[in-house]
Amino acid sequence: MGHVLPSGGGKALMNVDDAALLLLDHQTGLFQTVKDVTVAELRANVSALTRIATLLKLPIITTASEPEGPNGPLMPELAELAPHAxxxxxxxxxxxxxxxxxxxxVEKTGKKTLIMAGVWTSVCVMFPALDAKAAGFNVYAVVDASGDPSQMASRTTLARFAQxxxxxITTNAVICELHRTWRRPEAAEIADIYTVATPDYRTVMESYQKAKDVGSAQKQYQDRM
Amino acid sequence: MGHVLPSGGGKALMNVDDAALLLLDHQTGLFQTVKDVTVAELRANVSALTRIATLLKLPIITTASEPEGPNGPLMPELAELAPHAxxxxxxxxxxxxxxxxxxxxVEKTGKKTLIMAGVWTSVCVMFPALDAKAAGFNVYAVVDASGDPSQMASRTTLARFAQxxxxxITTNAVICELHRTWRRPEAAEIADIYTVATPDYRTVMESYQKAKDVGSAQKQYQDRM
Amino acid sequence: MGHVLPSGGGKALMNVDDAALLLLDHQTGLFQTVKDVTVAELRANVSALTRIATLLKLPIITTASEPEGPNGPLMPELAELAPHAxxxxxxxxxxxxxxxxxxxxVEKTGKKTLIMAGVWTSVCVMFPALDAKAAGFNVYAVVDASGDPSQMASRTTLARFAQxxxxxITTNAVICELHRTWRRPEAAEIADIYTVATPDYRTVMESYQKAKDVGSAQKQYQDRM
Amino acid sequence: MGHVLPSGGGKALMNVDDAALLLLDHQTGLFQTVKDVTVAELRANVSALTRIATLLKLPIITTASEPEGPNGPLMPELAELAPHAxxxxxxxxxxxxxxxxxxxxVEKTGKKTLIMAGVWTSVCVMFPALDAKAAGFNVYAVVDASGDPSQMASRTTLARFAQxxxxxITTNAVICELHRTWRRPEAAEIADIYTVATPDYRTVMESYQKAKDVGSAQKQYQDRM
Amino acid sequence: MGHVLPSGGGKALMNVDDAALLLLDHQTGLFQTVKDVTVAELRANVSALTRIATLLKLPIITTASEPEGPNGPLMPELAELAPHAxxxxxxxxxxxxxxxxxxxxVEKTGKKTLIMAGVWTSVCVMFPALDAKAAGFNVYAVVDASGDPSQMASRTTLARFAQxxxxxITTNAVICELHRTWRRPEAAEIADIYTVATPDYRTVMESYQKAKDVGSAQKQYQDRM
Amino acid sequence: MGHVLPSGGGKALMNVDDAALLLLDHQTGLFQTVKDVTVAELRANVSALTRIATLLKLPIITTASEPEGPNGPLMPELAELAPHAxxxxxxxxxxxxxxxxxxxxVEKTGKKTLIMAGVWTSVCVMFPALDAKAAGFNVYAVVDASGDPSQMASRTTLARFAQxxxxxITTNAVICELHRTWRRPEAAEIADIYTVATPDYRTVMESYQKAKDVGSAQKQYQDRM
Amino acid sequence: MGHVLPSGGGKALMNVDDAALLLLDHQTGLFQTVKDVTVAELRANVSALTRIATLLKLPIITTASEPEGPNGPLMPELAELAPHAxxxxxxxxxxxxxxxxxxxxVEKTGKKTLIMAGVWTSVCVMFPALDAKAAGFNVYAVVDASGDPSQMASRTTLARFAQxxxxxITTNAVICELHRTWRRPEAAEIADIYTVATPDYRTVMESYQKAKDVGSAQKQYQDRM
Amino acid sequence: MGHVLPSGGGKALMNVDDAALLLLDHQTGLFQTVKDVTVAELRANVSALTRIATLLKLPIITTASEPEGPNGPLMPELAELAPHAxxxxxxxxxxxxxxxxxxxxVEKTGKKTLIMAGVWTSVCVMFPALDAKAAGFNVYAVVDASGDPSQMASRTTLARFAQxxxxxITTNAVICELHRTWRRPEAAEIADIYTVATPDYRTVMESYQKAKDVGSAQKQYQDRM
Structure with a gap:
């Protein structure tokens, strides 16, 4: 967020102005073969990515593999959360x-940093990731907004990405890497997006709000005494 | 659902007309100590229980342990989904x-079957469950709409309940035990409640709907030929 | 197998002449929600049960829950392996x-021992198991030819059965409890059924056969010298 | 806590006035063979039990098996936390x-409810637990203030206790079962004991206190405006 | 060990004078299908049981299921450690x-307490255990000196035993239940048997011996000063 | 599949026209020491690799280590599925x-891309993989069509490959990397091969077909009305 | 410790004279979202790092992300153990x-080796680690004195660090890499710090001390004879 | 084994003639803090390494860290199996x-390939491994003949080695990399060493021998007929 953050930091991080989000084959039939993350978490992570990208105006490109066949339709959240994709x-x-x-x-977006997620990670993310890398793009693979058919596949895919x-990267890190500072107008919505990818954060916020209210009420009570 | 189901089956199951739901200490501070189920799943299961009980008009009683202190407030879904609790x-x-x-x-409800869930399972569910059992009630403890601070505690609690x-019981089984038949007017809403406790069921339904539409469209196309 | 085995043992085991196999809701849509056993193992176990029951002429009853809906069709192996079901x-x-x-x-079979398996274990097996037990049947629940939507559900279901x-029981134990002796004409086919439920047994048999052949060939070679 | 709690509940729970704590062979040599709980958690749980028992004046009896040999000395926390044991x-x-x-x-205490913990659970707790049960005592085995040499031993021991x-029971449940009400003078110290057995509870309390202070400060700030 | 131990304790434990050890089908072919314990641990546990039984003169009965076929030969340790079996x-x-x-x-031994172990636990131990129980014997099933073909089978078998x-029971508990006191002439050999079933105990003993030697040497050194 | 796919993509993927499949020591004796993947899955993955390679006419080379000894014979599926190997x-x-x-x-095939799988991964795959890499080949190691004797070995082997x-790579990714497009005459057989390596995909296809039929039938029924 | 250790070894290790410790966002609210290490272990590891750095006079810099909000206050141990931070x-x-x-x-410390830990590892450690690395620092990330919101995140973060x-690195290795030799005046305090990060080490030391005392006493007893 | 194996393969493998084995701090006190491998497996792996190195005449160097203190003595197997170390x-x-x-x-051995194992992996192996690598040696770290105090430490250490x-490498791979061919006089002893590091291999060999004997005896019987 160069336009928000005056700091000289972040040179090694992704540049939000140069990034696009590619969502590859998040289809309900394929979901039923995913075994390295629960489908509930996978969908939540994809939704969180879609929301942060929409909020911060990153281009989003979606695609599907044979959606009329057993692979099934794209998860409907995509169309709801990113009508402009x-x-x-x-x-x-x-x-x-x-x-x-x-x-x-992809090329038409003019962005050189590609954030990719999809099902299967080892295939639908890996193949375009390798090709895009070879074509000179900076590529991030969001492994928990993606899914593989076994734990062994998941570990192997991670090693191949690194190699x-x-x-x-993971969803929470992508959000943070785009977010960068709480001193921005979208802070409240970003906080809400965190709770989608990290549900425990919602619980922390609820406890916090209540305790703050208790503190405020006790103060008021003490003041009256 | 005696009034829906003419069959003589189900004698060994819970009687929906004689059951009440007790939700004990589902508080956001306590949630942060739960380690045998994710908090996201725990909250989803409690919501599903609350919805099925509300739909089928079971009495719901909620309570909290020191909600002004660190244990925190009740999860807000309870008030939203069961305003009559x-x-x-x-x-x-x-x-x-x-x-x-x-x-x-509890006694005023006139029900003799108590479905209990809460945090911690080993304490907030176990203690009233034992007391209610001793007082002559039939007691069901919904272990995945409850939470314990360790896996070892969870296994131990299960053994003590059985003993x-x-x-x-688990949330999906409670829903089914209350549901009993798809030939009832609430069937569509009950199907939706299943997807809350068992998110993979939602994926199955989405795949099904799409494939049925494909089948219908292909038939139409063939007929035109 | 009273007619095969002269021994006085086995009084505490199931009586093959008094047993029927009930296969409840082994439907491909429900399979996609099973998380306590892999679907591949689940299907193999159901196939093994179906084969041993067919071989030993146990009555088999199958049923399905809304097979035109998302729950999906019965696994096709059932019709292939037990056309008489x-x-x-x-x-x-x-x-x-x-x-x-x-x-x-069920009653028409005249059998008092019911071997049940199904999806979900906590519902489609549990409910008729409890009712049948209350109605005076001896009931066995084959937990690995059944499936539940979580590990926690699986443990809970096991405790409720025991209570x-x-x-x-598990598939391999059912086969053994029906099998009882290797001195019977069906021994070779039973051995083959074991390899379906316990694939490592196939590997053991292959190693054995090869080593026996080596021993035989070496003997022949030595004899010629 | 009959003298604290006017309620008629808790009939199925342990009676604090009739209970003694037996700590069996918590020796550092034996600890090194424990594999079903970390030694850090085990020691913390034993310390928590010792503290709550000391606070509520339960008799505590300790013993050791060959402490001059490889089994090693009793964990020194026992003498520190319960000098009267x-x-x-x-x-x-x-x-x-x-x-x-x-x-x-044991008999001299006059108590009929024995809370036992020790290493190994399957031996040093199991044997006196079975004997005491046979002698007419009510026996509770605190499985996470005890330790067994394998996960398989741990599961087996749990089944044998139940049978x-x-x-x-677990440490946190023992504390709660003795605690019973927050309206008692020892409440603050009991809260502190919870944080020993359930360290996440400490974190919850810290977050709570800070948030309450923030609420109070903000109120003060608002009031000034 | 009534003849060793004057105490009146142990009434709820197994009586060493009334016990026999039955080792059922510990065959190398079957071992290759065991998945709930490593084969190395399984063999060590069986060896430890065999040694303690031999030392304390319990009758040992072994048997095998089709040892000329794929099930393979009995593990050779049995013949080495218990030639009298x-x-x-x-x-x-x-x-x-x-x-x-x-x-x-079995009957000829005159013993009424049977300690059983074997492969598979769910079959080769379960079946004679149920029959022996029905015939009036006290039966102990040593689950970690036995093996089942899956973790699910193992949990199920445990529940069926308890039911x-x-x-x-586990191997270490059997040794202890037979051992009963360190004040007996066989103490040193029993200590050695513990290290077979619980290898970490060997490490503890080695550390102990070295530290004791260091203490002795330092004392000697100090005395000389 | 340059001859099928006009696209310029896939530059970073393996070239099907330049690839050979090497299957190393898939022997039933060695299988019995594999602990990082079930033998059932391992065999299914090897079969799937063999089928896709045969279908797409990749050279296949098999070999065995001392097949007359304890390592045992090659799994018989190899000869059945790839008689030309x-x-x-x-x-x-x-x-x-x-x-x-x-x-x-290997050199005679003229291929520079070698897809290797075998047992043990850390030895029978690793050694020729390192040597082939050193000799200038592109080497892919299919880790789930291979097996190692422990989970720790499996992780270590993965790290050494990457280093x-x-x-x-995994079996499903190899199939996809060779498959490349559904618009090819072999699509139906490739779909079937997927179900071997990813059995849940079969379940998805069965649910899909049934739902499509329901859609078609309902359309027909509606049209008649 | 160039000034302590005359050896020429350690060239590939961190140089204690050139190192600073950065503790990033160890806040109680964030702790409640950590799932790859227990919070108890995380806090112990952070305390151990703080103590060794204080003892060996490394500069310590702490910071927090929005400590007035839900992220919560810094863990209070930091101020206690490192008042000079x-x-x-x-x-x-x-x-x-x-x-x-x-x-x-950071720059003012003049150190070029940065030891970083924080919550979340994937964000609060990763981002400054990448930036510092790009700025020419040697960066160590202490993964078990840090925390991530899932196991999948933890594995992914580790791969990204390595890439x-x-x-x-882990806490115990940092201590050792700073410690370097037992022949130094701080040895006793360093030994105590080890027991914080590796609690089993405390148990080992207790057993050792007792056994040494036994050896000494026996020697004394023998000498008297 | 250049002198045994005429082949030109193995260029990427370790050269047995240029290798030495370094065993670092395998002490019984440290063993009690190891949590990423069982101590029984760790000791067996170290013994297997020691035996193969002794058999093939690799230099072996051992060392210990403060063996008079809590770290304890070296495991005695080292002196038994490699008196020449x-x-x-x-x-x-x-x-x-x-x-x-x-x-x-180390330098005096004249070897440039160092095979290292020790406890802790992250320290006692890592530090000299990094230094030796920096000094120009080829270094192999045998991770399952080494031990770390947590699973997280183990994964981190593996990543740091690779980086x-x-x-x-693992023990079984080291043996194989030194072994290289079954056509050598030491083959029988090497086979025996495999059974130490991979106990299931022993079971395979026992089954094989028995089956071969059965084959031989059946042949003899057939010939007589």
Whole structure:
């Protein structure tokens, strides 16, 4: 947030002005084969990513693999939370980067930093991540907004990302890396987005609010005495 | 649901007409000590229980342990989903059954089957469960709408329930035990409640709906040919 | 197998001549919510049960909960492996025992020992198991040919079975309890059924056969010298 | 706490006036073989039990198995936290109940409810627990203030306790069962004891206090405006 | 050890003078299907049981299921550690209690307490355990000197033992329950047997011996000064 | 599949026209020491690899380590699914790359991309993978079609692959990397191969087909009205 | 410890004379979202780091993210154990390195080796670690004195550190890397610090001391004879 | 084994003629803090390494950290299995490479490949491994013949090894990398060493031998007919 944050820090972090979000094959049929994260957490993380990207005006591109077949429809939250996202249909390609329209749509954003998530991580994220990296993009793979069919696949995918120079990251870190400072007008909505990806944070906020109210009420009571 | 289901089955199951739901100390401070279920799942399960009880008109009684102190406020979903629930304040008693008003409120419902959930399972559920069992009630303890501070505590609590004649049960089973038949007017809402306690069921329903639509569209297309 | 085994043992075991197999709601939609056993193992175990029951001529009754809806169709292996099984349609009842035709079909077998498996264990097995137990049957619940939506549900269900006098058992134990002796004509087919429920047993048999062949060949070679 | 709590509840709970705490073989050599709980948690739980028992004036009896040998000395916290505890030396008996002085010391307390913890759970707790149960005592086994040499041993021990009528319980539940009400003079110290057995509770209290102070300060600030 | 221990304790424990050890189907082929304990631990536990039984002169009966077939030979440690054990061949019966000679051999010992271990726990131990219990014996099932083909099977088996009145126990507890006192001539050998079932105990003893030597040497050094 | 896919994507992926599959020591004796993946899954993954390679005409080379000894015979599925595979016997070398005939057979394929799987991963895959990498090949190690004797070994092996520039991958990713597009004549058979490596995908397809049929039938019914 | 240790070793280790400790956002509200380490262990590890740094006179810098809000206050141990630590307030920046005062404070220490720990690891440690690395510092990230909101986040963070050239390390290794030799005046206090981060070490020391005393006493006794 | 194996393979593997084994601080006191591998497995792995190194005449150097203190004595197996090993005493240095005599002893072997194992992995192995790597040695760290005080430490250590160019390896892989071919005179003893590090291999061999004997006997029987 160069325009918000005067600091000279963050040179090693992603630049929010140069980033786009690619959501790859978050389809309900594929979800039923995911075993390294619960589907409930996966959907929540994808929703959180979609909300922060929408709030901070990152381009969002979605795509699906054979959505008329067993892979199923895209999770409906995507259309609800990011009506402005561009959907790119594919012609059967497993690797989104094999689809010319998809690559052109990415290039048209003018962004060089790509935040990718999808199902399966080892395939639908890995393949375009490797291709995009080879094409000169900075690539972040959001592993908990993605899903793999086994724990062993998940560990293997993480190792392959690291080996290939794709940066493995989690949803909460993406939000923070885009967020950068609480001194901004969107702070309240960002706080709410955190509670989607990290539900315990909601509990912490509820406890905090109540305790603050108790403190305030006790003070008022003491003052009256 | 005697009035819905003509069958002679279910004699060994809970009788929806004789049941009340007791929600004990679902407070945000206590949640932060729960380690045998995620807080997100715990809250979802409590919400699902609250919704099914409200839909099927079971009495609901809520209570809290020192909500002005560190234990924190009741989770706000309770008031939203069950505005008709009766809240019983306590005077510091750890065991709700030690509070006369609580016991009277339970007795006033006239129900002999008590479905209990709370935090901690080993304390806030266990103590009134044992007392209620001793007082002649049929008691069900919903272990995944409750929470304990360790996995070891959770296993121990389960063993103590079983040993004491308190029936251990999970949220999805309570819903089913109250639901009993899909041939009832509330079926659609009950299906929705299942997706709260079992989020994968939502994914299954989405895949199903899409595939049915594809089948319908293909049929229409074939018919036109 | 009184007719095979002259021994006086086994008085505490299930009597193969008095047993029937009930397969409850093994539907592909429900499978996608099962989290306490892999679906691959679950299906293998159900297939193994179906095969041993068919081989030893136990009555098999199958049923499904709303198979036209999201719960999905019965796993097709059932029809392949047990074409003689009786399928009982239901009218929306969650609890098969709530369906009169189901209860009558069970009673018509004349068997007093019921081996039950299904999805969810905590519901589709638990409810008829409790009702059947109350009606005087001996009930065995095959927990790994059944499935529950969480590990916590699975542990809870196991405790409730034990508390209620329903005997918890696993597929390999059911096969053995029906099998009883290797001195019977079906031994080779039973050995093959074991490899379905316990795939490592197949590996053991392959290693054994090869080593025996090596021993035989070496002997032949030595004899020639 | 009959003298504190006017309620008629708690009939199924342990009676603080009739209870004694037996701490069996909490020795540092044996600790090094414990694998079902971390030694840090085990020691913290034993300390918490010792503190609540001391605070509420329960008799405490300690003993050790061959403390001059590899089993090692008693954990020193016992002497620090409960200087009044009675130590009973043994003459090589594995089962404390085999030692006449130990049994006499227990009987001399006049209490009929025995809260036991020790290392190993499956031996040093199990044996006197079974003997005491047979001798007519009510016995509680505190499984997380005890330790077993494997997870499998731990599960097996829990099942044997339940089967034998010994009540399995955890440290936090013992504290609560003795505590019973926050309206008592010892409340602040009891709150502190909770933080020993459940360290997350300390964190909750710290967050609470800070938030209350913030609320109070903000109120003061608002009032000034 | 009535003849060693003058105490009146231990009434609820097994009586060493009335106990026999039954080792059922500890065969190397079956071992390869065991998944609830490592085979290394399983063999060590069986060896420890065999040694303590041999030392204290308990009758030992071994048997095998089709040792010429894939189930494989008995683990050779049995013959080494208990040359006096009686081996009962079977005629294909899965349940050892179905074999008349086996039952007669058990009865001939005159013992009423049977300590059983075997592979699979759910079958080779469960079946004779249930039959022996029904025939009036006291039965202990040593779950970690036995093995089951899955963790789910292991948990289920434990629940079925508890439900049936068979006492679930672990190897270390059996040794202790037979051992009873360190004031006996066999103490040193028993200490060595503990290190087989609980290898960490060996480490504790080694550290102890070294530290004691250091203490002795330092004292000697100080005395010289 | 350059000849199928017109796109310019996939530059960073394996080239199906330049790849060979090496299956190393998938022997039933070695399988019995594998502890990081179930043998059932391991065999299914090897079968899936073999089928996709056969379908897409990749050269397949198999080899075994001392198949007349305890290591046992190759899993028989290999010969069934890939009758055209070339088997290279070894003369006792642990590392297949130490065998000249093996290296020559690999070189004769003319392929520079080697997809390797075997048992143990840390040895039978690692050694030739390192040697082949050093010799200038692109090497992929399929970790879930391979097996290691412990979880710790599995993690260590993954780290060593990544460190050495060998690409760690899973079976489902290999299939996808070879598959590349659903718009090809082999699509139906490839879909079937997916169900072998990812059995939940079969369940998804069954649910899909049934739901589509329901949609079609309901449409037909509506049209008639 | 160049001034203590004459050896030429340790060239690849951190140089105690060039190191500073940065403690980032160890706040009680954030603690309640940590799921990859227990909060009790996390606090103990942070305390141990603080003590060793204080003892060996490393500069310590602390900071907090919005401590008046839900994130909560810094854990109070910091002020107790390191009263000399410099606290840098922030103006809402998530990344401490975005705060100019923080960077200046770091630079003013003149140290080029930064030992960082904080909550969340993936954010509050990762961001300044990456920035500091880019600015030419040697950076160590102490992963068990830090916390992440899921196990998946924890694994991902570890991979990203390794990929970025930040050295992942644990508390016990930091202590050892600073400690370097037992021949130094602070040895006794360092031994005590080990017991904070590795509580089992305390148990080992207690057993050792007792055994040494036994050895000494026995020697004395023997000498008297 | 250049002198045994004519092949040109193995260029990327360790060279047995250039390797030495360094065993660092395998002391019984430290063992009691190890939590990422069981002590039984750790000791077995160290014994297996010692045996293969002795058999193949690799130099072995052992050392200990303060063996008169709580860290305890070296495991006695070392002296039994490798009487020729050189023991280097230290003067309090945590890092063996800080001890000049140790470094000289290593250098005197003339070997450039160092196989290291020790307790703790993160310290006693890591520090000399990093120093030796910096000094130009090829370093292998045997992670399962080493031990760390937590699972988190273990994962972190593995990542740091990989990041630093130290090769992480397991005991079974070291044996194989030294073994290289079954066509050597030591084959039988090497097979026996495998059973120490991989106990399931022993079970496989026992099953194999028995089955081969059965095959031989059946052949003999058939021939007689």
């Amino acid at each position: 561009v959907y790119v249909p594919r012609n059967g390609e497993v690797n989104a980067w094999d689809n010319d329209l998809f690559v052109q749509t 290939s120079g794709v940066v493995p | 009766v809240y019983v304040p306590r005077n510091g008693e750890v065991n709700a059954w030690d509070n006369d008003l609580f016991v009277q409120t 004491s004649g308190v029936v251990p | 009786v399928y009982v349609p239901r009218n929306g009842e969650v609890n098969a025992w709530d369906n009169d035709l189901f209860v009558q079909t 209620s006098g329903v005997v918890p | 009675v130590y009973v030396p043994r003459n090589g008996e594995v089962n404390a109940w085999d030692n006449d002085l130990f049994v006499q010391t 034998s009528g010994v009540v399995p | 009686v081996y009962v061949p079977r005629n294909g019966e899965v349940n050892a209690w179905d074999n008349d000679l086996f039952v007669q051999t 049936s009145g068979v006492v679930p | 070339v088997y290279v016997p070894r003369n006792g070398e642990v590392n297949a790359w130490d065998n000249d005939l093996f290296v020559q057979t 050495s520039g060998v690409v760690p | 410099v606290y840098v307030p922030r103006n809402g920046e998530v990344n401490a390195w975005d705060n100019d005062l923080f960077v200046q404070t 970025s050239g930040v050295v992942p | 050189v023991y280097v005493p230290r003067n309090g240095e945590v890092n063996a490479w800080d001890n000049d005599l140790f470094v000289q002893t 630093s160019g130290v090769v992480p």
